[in-house]
Amino acid sequence: MRRTVIFALMASVIGGAGGAQAHAFLDHASPPVGSTVGAAPSAVTLWFTQNLEQAFTSAEVLNAAGARVSGKARIDGANSLMQVGLKPLPPGTYTVRWRTxxxxxxxxEGSFTFQVGQ
Ligand SMILES: [Cu+2]
Known part of the structure; x- marks a missing residue:
């Protein structure tokens, strides 16, 4: 397992010098990127353009004060979506940070915000 992770990291560095391949970018999210939602969501779901490896794939949600309001991220059976549970969110702006x-x-990696409306 450890060896697999190290190999993947090395391959990542080597692969970084390569050409224009498709990577796992964020396709869409729920709540949508930049959206305002009336009711606080219980989770953030991220759909990616490519299947994800469990290792080094993570997401977290921060409130305006920078405090983490999310649980542990998990990848679903389809392997291209990641979901992270949320604490009950009061109205405000939240930042989702993801890395795959x-x-x-x-x-x-990337980030976006969504707003829980007043
Ligand atoms: Cu790629």
Whole structure:
């Protein structure tokens, strides 16, 4: 297991010098990127453009003060979506930060915000 992880990391560095391959980018999310939702969601779901490796794939949700309001991220059976549970959220702006290692051994990361409306 450990060896697999190290190999994947090395492959990632080597692969980074390569050409324009498709990586695991965020396709869409629920709540949608930049959206305002009336009711607080109980989870954030992220759909990616490629299957994900469990290792080094994570997401967290932060409130406006930078405090973490999410649980542990998990990848579903289809392997291309990640879900992270949320504590009950009061109205406010929340930041979702995600990081993936896709099955083609490339890493991607990004963030977006959504708002729980007043
Ligand atoms: Cu890639």
């Amino acid at each position: 290692l896709s099955v083609d051994t490339h890493t991607t």
